[in-house]
Structure formats: C-alpha cells, structure tokens
Amino acid sequence: MEANNLKDIIFEKILDSIDVGVHVVDSNGMTIFYNRKMGEIEEMKIEDVLGKNIREVFSFHKNGDSTLLRVLKRGTKISNVRQSYFNNRGQEITTINNTFPIDKDGALIGAMEIARDVTKIEKMIRDNILKGDTRYTFDSIIGRNDALLEVIEASKRATRTNSSILIIGETGTGKELFAQSIHNGSSRSSKPYLSQNCAAIPDTLMEGILFGTKKGAFTGAVDRPGLFEQANGGTLLLDEINSLDSSLQAKLLRVIQERTVRRIGDTKDVPVDVRIIATINEDPIDAITTGRLRKDLFYRLSVVSLFIPPLRERKDDIEELIHFFIKKYNHLFRMNVAGMEKGLMLRLMEYDWPGNVRELEHIIEGAMNLIDQEEFITSSHLPIHLRQRPQFRKEEMNLGAAKEEGKSLDAFLREAEIVFLKRSLGQHDGNITRTAKSLGMSRQNLQYRLRKYNIRADLR
Template identity: 75%
Template sequence: MNEGNNELIFGKVLDSIDAGVHVIDSEGNTIFYNKKMSEIEGMKIEDVLHKNIREIFSFHKNGQSTLLLVLNQRSEILNVRQSYFNNKQQEITTINNTFPIEKDGILIGSMEIARDVTKIEKMIQDTIFHKGDAKYTFESIIGVSTAITEVIEASKRAMRTNSSILIIGETGTGKELFAQSIHNGSSRSTKPFISQNCAAIPETLMEGILFGTKKGAFTGAIERPGLFEQADGGTLLLDEINSLDPSLQAKLLRVIQERTVRRVGDTKDRPVDVRIVATVNQDPIDLITNGLLRKDLFYRLSVVSLFIPPLRERKDDIDELVPFFIEKYNHLFGMKVFGIDRSLMESFLEYDWPGNVRELEHVIEGAMNLIDLEEIITFSHLPNHIRNKPQFSRSAEMNNGDKQIQAEKPLDLYLQDAEISYLKRTLQQQNGNITKTAQTLGMSRQNLQYRLRKYGISGK
C-alpha cells in the first residue's frame, strides 16, 4: 500500500471518530483538521487547513493555545479545559489532550484531541445557576401503603431541623419529590432550592460548578458563584453524589463541616448556610466497599437517612398511581380515558417494575399515545417492550385466547428475600443482640444496622 493510500485511510479514520483532532507542524501551521473539530469550532476545514493558528484563533487575556504550549514545552498536556474564540469571534470551550509529535528526536509538531463542552458551559450559565423551583409537596406523593407512608412521616419529622439528609432509593422511586417536599415544608421554603445531578457534568467542570470560580483561575475562567453560594439560605440537592470523584468528595465534606466555601483559584473563604440533601441509587455500603463513596462523607450526610421503597415493595399504591397518571395525561393530551382493563391491572400488580414509579408512568403515557377512540387501556395499547414481559401473559391470554406460563420471581428479588430471611433468623438466634449478630455474620455493627433499617427489621 503506497503512502498516498495510507494518508487517505488515516484521514477517513480520524474523520469518523467522535472527537476533534487538530494537528499542527513546528511552525504552528495546521496540517490536519478533522470533520468533528470543524463542527466543534464552527469553521470550514478550508478556513483552518494549511493556515497558522495564531492568525485564526484568539484567546482570553493571558490565555494561549495548548497546541502551541506543547510545542514550547515539548511535553503532553492532559485533560485541560480551554476557552477561545474562532474566526467569527464565537467562544468555544473544549476539554483537550495535547501531545508533542517527534521524529528521530526532533519535534515536528503537536496534536490535539478535543471534546466539546460549549453546550454544557452554556447550560451551566443559563440553567444551573438559576434558582431551582421546588414545586412538589408531600401532597404530591401518591400512595397509601405502609411502606410509603412511613417514609413520608419520617421526612416530615426531618423538616424541623437543618441536618443533612441522605435519600437512598432505586432509580425512578421519586427521591427528588421527597427532597422538594422537605424543602417546601421547612423554614427554608422561601429560599432557593437548587438541584444538581452529579453524574450529568464532566468531572473537569464539576468543582467549579459546586464551589464557583475566580476570574483568571484558569484559561477562560470568570468570576462566578457556585451552587453552594447560589443556594445560600436554602437547600442544595446533590443527586447521585457517588458519581463525584473521591477527591472532590473530600472537598465537599470540608465545605459541609466548616460551612464555608472557597471558589476555585481563590484564597478567600465565604460563609454559606445551606442544607444538603444527597441521593444515591445503590446500597451506600456497597458504594463505600467499591470505593465510590467516601465513608466519612457518608456518615456526615446520613445524619438523617431516608429509604424510598421500590414500587415492588409498595404494590398497594399501584391502584392509586394508575388513575393519577391516566388523569394527568388526559389533561395533557385532551383525552377522556376512564381506566384500565381489570386483567391488565392484575398484570400490573404481578410485575415487579424495575424502573419503579417512573416506569409505570411511562407505560401509562405510552399506552395513551396508542389509544384511538377507546376509553379503557388494554393489553393491545401497551408499548412493545412491556407486552413481551412474561408477567403480562394473563392480559395477553385475555387478548389473544392463548395460555402462557407465569414468570418465576426475579433473581434480585429472590436474593433480597433470602437476605432478609437470613438476617431475621440470625438476629433471632442471638436474641436480638445486634453486636453478636454482626460478629456472627462477619460484618461491622454499622453495616448490620444499616441493613436492618433498610428492611425494617428491629433489634436491640
């Protein structure tokens, strides 16, 4: 294969990857500029190729191109955020990995691989730093089961103080509803409620979002308050807090303990008065064991621990939730659906709803999109992915006249039931003594107490 074909293949490969690639020679002239980089920077390839980047791009005061910086220092620069302006003076923000290119020990250029975060930066400016609206109250939480009413009562008691709260529950159980309800029922209700999903923002930007930035702290940095300052006097909800890097978790712990925040690049500590509500969608003991959640942060956040039960543990509430969602989408869609087929409701009660209340709502919404002039939701209106679930075989039977075998209990539910049974049996053998039970099970007393609270098992 000749050199021309190699270059053609090389160019095709780099044009097809979902990252910007920009290569310059030792003089700063562009020798390769892929399609994705063209999209990120909003310029045509011909506007950049074979031209010196000093003539095309401009930078904030004291800022400079990482491509040129690598040429000067002859060493790679990894995971650096850079803000600059294209030839139309539009601001671009990227996260870059930049490498020197050498041949026989001679520096011949540099290469940059970039990820676009311009849209995320705009979202941060336009959305994240506006005060959030906490529209839900405890009246918004639908359910009459013992499992849910006990959590509601515990949450109402937590409204009276300013202690940190850790809400534990699977995805779709309604953790934010509880967080907003607590805020709206507390003395902080007239102050900001700000919510941030910690998994939604790149790690390189998260510190500045939480704590704020000082102008000039890094290339393109502006004077901007973080979430703690924005939520001052109110409540800050940190969703999926285990998504934060452990080093950032340590800084978060310091802010919570000292009630002061220091912006990135600043030397000044600013006092903040914020109630922290954090959520996790996995067992926090497992998260700690796997190094995803710092133990000291867990203990600091879990002053009040709320366990939101999955829908499979509160199936009595399905009778309340289904008509609520039907009425909601009747209003949104301008429809008049009066209910759900009896056999389908029986299938709803048999299904374990791994996506919890959110999944139930989406199924109702999907069904109402498929209804024509009917007034009752039946099996034929269900989305395909739900129709194929074995738990809905009775509804299919009524619909098609065919018999199908009912499903066995899902593995995760079987294992959970086995764990509950084993804990109860061991606790009984030790006459309810938690310390002796923990020793018998080979776990810490704190770990056992967490699991007993999670499953509502009493000991002494």
C-alpha cells in the same frame, strides 16, 4: 495501493472514529483535517470547514483568538486551555483544548488540536439551569402504602430543622420529589434550591462547579461562585453522591463541617449557610464497603436517613399512580383516555418494576402515544419488552365479558380483529412485510384491512 496511501487512509479512519474532536490546519491556518466528532461539537458540516481559514468560519470573543493560530504563531504546545468561540451561525461553543505544533525537518508546517466539549456544562452554569424547579410538595407524592406514608411523615418532621439528610432509594423511586418537598416545607422555602447530579459531570469539572473558581487559578479560569455560594441560605441537593470521587468527597465533608467554602485558586474562605440533602441509589453500607462512599461523609450526611420503598414493595399504589399518569398525559396530549383495561391493570400489579415509578410513568406515556381511537389502554399499547414477558402474552381477543354484553357478533369480531392487527403490527415495529408474513396473508390483503379499519402502520 501504495503503503503510504494505505497508512493515510487508516490514520484518517482512526481519527474520524475517536470520541474527541480533532482539527488540523496548515501553516497558513487553512483546515486540512476535521474529524466527525469535531463537527458534532461545533455543529458544523465537515465540508464547511475543510479548505478554509479558521477566521473565515469561526469568530472569537474580544481579545480572544484560536488556540490553533496561537500555536502557529508561537510554535509551542498549549495544554488544557478553555476556549469559547462562535461557529458560522453565531452559536457559542466552549471546549477544553490540547494544541500541538506540527514540525517537519525543523520547520513549522501546521498545528493539531484535540478538543473536549464542555459547551452544555458551561451553559448549565451560566444560565443557572442547575437551579431546581421546586414545584413539588408533599401533596405531589402519590400513594397510600403504609411504608410510603411513614417516609412522608419522617420527611415532614425533618422540615423543622437544618440537619443534613440522606435519601436512600433505587433509581426512579422519586428521591428528588422528596427533596423538593422538604425544601418547600421548611423555613428555607423562599431561598434558593439547587440540584446537581454528581454522576452527570466529570470529576475534573465537578470541583469548580461545587466550590467555584477564582480568575487565574488555571488557564481560562474566571471568577465564578460554586453551587454552595449560589445556594447560600437555601438547600443544595447532591444526587447520586456515591458517584463523586473520594478526594472530592473529602473536600465536601470539610465544607459541610466548617460551613465555609474556598474557591479553586483562592486563599480565603467564604462562610455559607446551606442545608445539604444527598441521595444514593444503593445500600450505603455496600457503597462504603466497596469504596464508593466515604464512611465519615456518610455519618455526616445521614443525620436524617430516609429510605424510599421501591414500587414492587408498594404495589397497592400502582392503580392510583396509573390513573394519575393517564390524567396527566390526557392533559398534555389533549386526549380523553378513560383508563386501562382491567385485565391489564391486574397484570401490571404482578410486574416487578425494576425502573420503579419512573418506569411506570414512561410506560403510560408510551401507551398513550400509540392509542388511536381506543377508549382504554390495552396490552397492544405496551412496549414490546413488556409484551414479551409471560404475564403479558395472554390473548387479547377477550375484550372483557361484561364489556361485550349486548354486542352483535359482527361488532365483536370487528373489534377483535382491530386489536389483533394492532398487536401484530406492534410486535413487528410497524413493518408491513413482516407482519403480513406472520399472519399468513399478502401485503395487499393486510394493507386493505389496515385502510378498512383506519389503522396506521407506524404504530411505534
């Protein structure tokens, strides 16, 4: 293989592996290279774009044009330009582009574009998906643990004022549930409630989302209100506030203190009346010490501080939560699961729940996806990472002494065999060959037993 050909192969392999879109056209606007990521961004098959003119495949807004074609026309680089256009199925795509001319011996022979996808972010802003679903109230909070009840009572008292609130709690403890409950219990309940996860958006876009933009502030900028203006009169929840860049935290502090906001590129301040609720998923002192949270912002936000206890500190609520989630997914899945095996319930009480209430809900949802004809959730329905823990490795052959009273030996053995087969299948992700090998039987024998008991191999 010639050295030049090898270089071309390596070059194409690298471009096809990077996590930004790359689109290269010749001087006539015909696509000569289109990488995998670009196909993902534009939801296009590579073969539908290669060898075709850009205008054959994509369409643009009125008075708009491809940044690649603009570079071909002007012969100069275009940097950090926002572009919205449509693929061949009419789906709107929005990207931030850096586009370069390609020269050879002084002649323009093509153009290359490097694109970052902001389609989902643009759609969130435009469709106002950032607006929270405020269905939760204090009645939605499940549990009777003393520490939890104390937080609920403090939260109810906080509904009477407009002071900023900092909710502190590990991931999955239900911080947004408390934020929505406070909003719905306050005098602002008829006004907007907006929620934004600060870790979900890059810092380069977050400032515009929070404070808004003015047309002409930068290439592609349009007049758009930020979250503060959209939430005027209501409540703004800033989730994971410690994920914000320090400079943005400083700008946020100014807006909270002065109760005015200035859009990017604007010269005038707009008064806003917004109650701020912020959340943090770590000890705020640790966040301040390591520089992830500004001390002055912490003091401004923590006028009211609420500490949500993790599930491992309120294990007396686990049984009530399990019954609530079983009822919820019975309704959603149109099932009729009666409950959970008592022995399993006790073992779940011993678990530390690093993912808190959210992890418990996901485990119940997953278990109910695996149930076939059973009346109760058992260990065989748990995800494999839980079943491998010591407290869940106990034999499931004992289906409960009280439950077995009055049963014939044949009925008991039949149910025990069903449980054992399902557990073995689950441990091998439903793979017949591996399961049969672990049980010391042939594939045919195992398949016969699965058909006999109407057990699906695709348990997962």
